[in-house]
Amino acid sequence: MNKGNQRTQSRTHRVRYNKEDVMFKSILAGCVLSAVLTMPALAEVIPALHDALPQEYKENGVKAAVFNDWAPDEFQDADGQLKGWSVDIAKEMEERLGVPFTFEGTSFDAIIPGLQSKRFDAGFSSFGTTAERLKTLDFVSQRKIGTSFAYPAQSKLDIKTAADACGLTVAVLNGSWDLGLLEKLNANECKHNPVTMQTHGTQAQAELAVRSQRAQA
Structure with a gap:
């Protein structure tokens, strides 16, 4: 993310x-x-x-x-x-x-x-x-600028709204604003099917997690 x-x-x-x-x-x-x-x-x-x-x-x-x-x-x-x-x-x-x-x-x-x-x-x-x-x-x-979800081109995911991320494992950067965004998402739209937040120290690590399929977006 x-x-x-x-x-x-x-x-x-x-x-x-x-x-x-x-x-x-x-x-x-x-x-x-x-x-x-x-x-x-x-x-x-x-x-x-x-x-x-x-x-x-x-x-x-x-x-x-x-x-x-x-x-x-x-x-x-x-x-x-x-x-x-x-x-x-x-x-x-x-x-x-x-x-x-x-x-x-x-x-x-x-x-x-x-x-x-x-x-x-x-x-x-x-x-x-x-x-x-x-x-x-x-x-x-x-x-x-805006926040977006990134995922492999060959993925079957089709994230058009934030709620489409419910239930996914999402790689996110430690300390980023997006952690708060996902927490709000879990408290509202994804309350019954929360996002699993996978935090990383660098953007490269987060992207690698997605490429290696340890995270979905």
Whole structure:
């Protein structure tokens, strides 16, 4: 199952709700817009954005977590380098803010706890903006996508609505919004024939489970 969803997706997050954090979120939002509109032009520091940064980021830079297994958005290649258009945007933001970003590739389910514990200052991945996450995180949203069920072309499945997944074993990514979606499905449409949720640490593992017929979608 894809980890996208029908709600707005976000690429950058902050955890603490104080004056400097709200400022940091606003700065990042402006920086994302600047990066998207001007790529691939030569990046330059935007003085107004740099000057508005809280002092801690000017002195220490930004610790950024990046999901390492969601190509082409963000992923780690065979040489261990973080790649993807999400990473490209993050690097453009780094140039425009004029402070160094320290990028750390990590699993999807480690990013939000890392933000909440202040291990990371920002996270780059396709996070769904949910009411629960908004209790502890800020989001800079940059696109809207939807959730879908994926299954082999030769399969006899014909999933046209969420209720068509009732009774199936579904591979899903740890920490993803889709876990909540399936839980709601089991509490409602699939109450009498629930979906079996099979969680995986990486998208590649989830896809392998479907290809090897350990999961149906």
